[in-house]
Amino acid sequence: MDFTGIVVVAGNYGSGKTETAINLAAACRKTGMAVNIADLDLVNPYFRTREARIPLEALGIKVILPDRQYHFADLPILSPAVADILRQQSDLTILDAGGDDVGVTVLAALASVLKDKSVRMLQVINVFRPFTNDVAGCIKIQQEIEASAKLHITGLVSNANLLDETTPEHIYRGYDLVQKVAAQTGLPVEFITAGQKVLPLLDMHRFSCPVLPIDRKLLPPWKRI
Amino acid sequence: MAKVLMKGNEAIGEAAIRAGCKNYFAYPITPQSEVAEYLVKRLPEEGGVFLQGESEVAVGYMIFGAAGAGERVMTTSSSPGISLMSEALSYIAAAQCPAVFVNIVRGGPGLGGILPSQGDYFQATKGGGHGDYHLLVMAPDGVQEAVEMTMLAFTLAEKYRGPVMIMGDGLIGQMMEPVEFPDDLKTEPTNKDDWATNGMDTRKSKKRNLVKSLFLDPAALNDNNLALKAKYEQMKKEEVRFELYNSDTDYQVLITSYGTMSRVCRTAIDMLKEEGIEVAMLRPKTLFPFPEKAVFDAAAKDSCKAVISIEMSMGQMVEDVERCVKGQRPVEFYGECGGDIPSPEKIIDIIKGLL
CATH class of the missing domain: 3.40.50.970 (Thiamin diphosphate (ThDP)-binding fold, Pyr/PP domains)
Incomplete structure (x- = not known):
């Protein structure tokens, strides 16, 4: 995986954008890059990047969140710090957007800052989520996101999973779907994801793209892994 | 499907x-x-x-x-x-x-x-x-x-x-x-x-029907x-529906809990079991009608020393639990309701305090 500059992680609601963004940030940081990550999810009040702040900061990743007083608000507040880090030089800045077209509307507000920069926008797809279980569904969401974000999606990510119940077959099914979306849209499959449990069971020769290991950070309070 | x-x-x-x-x-x-x-x-x-x-x-x-x-x-x-x-x-x-x-x-x-x-x-x-x-x-x-x-x-x-x-x-x-x-x-x-x-x-x-x-x-x-x-x-x-967890043991404490909170209690019970401490849980699936007899029966078990209702509230279901236990065991309560869900470790501390 070769990510530099600004990378927006988008996708339909609940596709696993945040887990993908967090783990991508961690993986890139471990190669020695300077990494920033900003929580742009103004849509969903639960399970956001802000909940993974402590482990990310422990890795030396700069985490940009809304002001603490708004941490638990369901208000569309965009921290001015986001525009600041986009102006600053860093190896990699990941923007974790909210779900669907509504979730990326915020990017249009950053258009003036983004306009002269090279921006990549990834569409995260989980074949086991409603509305993205076929090519047509994925392309529909893609068009809605692009129209709303005023940016083009530049690559695809398969995040096929059923959480703890994920098997290699699930990963293969997700991979096959994004390959079909790629064939139809001309977009590259940037990488696929796989949880730590299923990772050793995978036949890596089946994939022609990198596999990002997912170490789940957003767990319900009763889970002890 | x-x-x-x-x-x-x-x-x-x-x-x-x-x-x-x-x-x-x-x-x-x-x-x-x-x-x-x-x-x-x-x-x-x-x-x-x-x-x-x-x-x-x-x-x-x-x-x-x-x-x-x-x-x-x-x-x-x-x-x-x-x-x-x-x-x-x-x-x-x-x-x-x-x-x-x-x-x-x-x-x-x-x-x-x-x-x-x-x-x-x-x-x-x-x-x-x-x-x-x-x-x-x-x-x-x-x-x-x-x-x-x-x-x-x-x-x-x-x-x-x-x-x-x-x-x-x-x-x-x-x-x-x-x-x-x-x-x-x-x-x-x-x-x-x-x-x-x-x-x-x-x-x-x-015939005209009248809804009023x-x-x-x-x-x-x-x-x-x-x-x-x-x-x-x-x-x-x-229509009374409920689930008993770890109740086939000689449990010392009976937890009553439901919804999200019961998931945390379940993890706490599993962790306590590893330490050799047996705790059971009665999880009402129907809050009305309340599993009145099941609560009474589970609390009545000889090994059971205390009942505790664990809720994300300041003490609500516990009133029904007390009503159903009918004084045969002490009924305690633990709850938080700011939005933070108590951790399994917190529940373990609370349970150990009852032993």
């Missing part, structure tokens, strides 16, 4: 569709707005209707209207929204109309916060609205159970011709879990021609209340 990964809120929406619900009226509020977002996409595909009311007060009466016409109907909201619907809930109960209400509870009182809570136990089980009525209340502990209970809610609403509530908390609504949908439940209500205002032409009848909650004649009002009471007594006999 193969498993899919869904949020509780989305799964409740899909479950309603599979139960044959074609009418969904709601007003957005965190943390349940995904039900509306999901159904606004899915219902039109099924020939159904989603209407956003101008407020929860309006929505409550839209539900009453559709239910009175014999339509399968649901609304979803969160705590302050349910408060606004409570007048309509009382009317719907009095007029004996089947309807499904979902409360994805957030912190209160007042506007409170948007994080999970179980602070609406009293509201759900002891009224909310005025008068002598009850809701049949079910509390899922995860996404799969939210689906099953939502589908069952339509069946029970029609069986008892009254409002049924699904009481989840914000986490049940927001979390994602793999879920499998049972076969569709698309039976027509069996006896609606006897009471619903579904049109004399539709039912080819010359006003009974000015004291004897008629008393009769209506007796009819409602008979239903609640039947629910107590036929």
Whole structure:
């Protein structure tokens, strides 16, 4: 995986954008890059990047969140710090957007800052989520996101999973779907994801793209892994 | 059907569709707005209707209207929204109309916060609205159970011709879990021609049906209340649902807990077991009717020294637990209700304090 500059992680609601963004940030940081990550999810009040702040900061990743007083608000507040880090030089800045077209509307507000920069926008797809279980569904969401974000999606990510119940077959099914979306849209499959449990069971020769290991950070309070 | 990964809120929406619900009226509020977002996409595909009311007060009466016409109907909201619907809930109960209400509870009182809570136990089980009525209340502990209970809610609403509530908390609504949908439940209500205002032409009848909650004649009002009471007594006999966990051991402590909180307690029980400490849990699945006898019996076990109700509230279900334990064991309480869910480690500390 070769990510530099600004990378927006988008996708339909609940596709696993945040887990993908967090783990991508961690993986890139471990190669020695300077990494920033900003929580742009103004849509969903639960399970956001802000909940993974402590482990990310422990890795030396700069985490940009809304002001603490708004941490638990369901208000569309965009921290001015986001525009600041986009102006600053860093190896990699990941923007974790909210779900669907509504979730990326915020990017249009950053258009003036983004306009002269090279921006990549990834569409995260989980074949086991409603509305993205076929090519047509994925392309529909893609068009809605692009129209709303005023940016083009530049690559695809398969995040096929059923959480703890994920098997290699699930990963293969997700991979096959994004390959079909790629064939139809001309977009590259940037990488696929796989949880730590299923990772050793995978036949890596089946994939022609990198596999990002997912170490789940957003767990319900009763889970002890 | 193969498993899919869904949020509780989305799964409740899909479950309603599979139960044959074609009418969904709601007003957005965190943390349940995904039900509306999901159904606004899915219902039109099924020939159904989603209407956003101008407020929860309006929505409550839209539900009453559709239910009175014999339509399968649901609304979803969160705590302050349910408060606004409570007048309509009382009317719907009095007029004996089947309807499904979902409360994805957030912190209160007042506007409170948007994080999970179980602070609406009293509201759900002891009224909310005025008068002598009850809701049949079910509390899922995860996404799969939210689906099953939502589908069952339509069946029970029609069986008892009254409002049924699904009481989840914000986490049940927001979390994602793999879920499998049972076969569709698309039976027509069996006896609606006897009471619903579904049109004399539709039912080819010359008899007018009247749906109302006003009974000015004291004897008629008393009769209506007796009819409602008979239903609640039947629910107590036929609809009590609960789950016992680790109860085949010589447990020293019995936990009573439901919903999200019971998931944390389950982990705590597993961790305590590794230390050689046996603790059991009784998880009510129906909050009304409450598993009265099961609580009494589980507390009565010789090895059991104490009962503790663990809730995301300041102490609500514990009153029912105390009532059912009937003084045979001390009944303790632990609760938090700011939105942070107590950790398994916290529960372990509390339990050890009882030993």
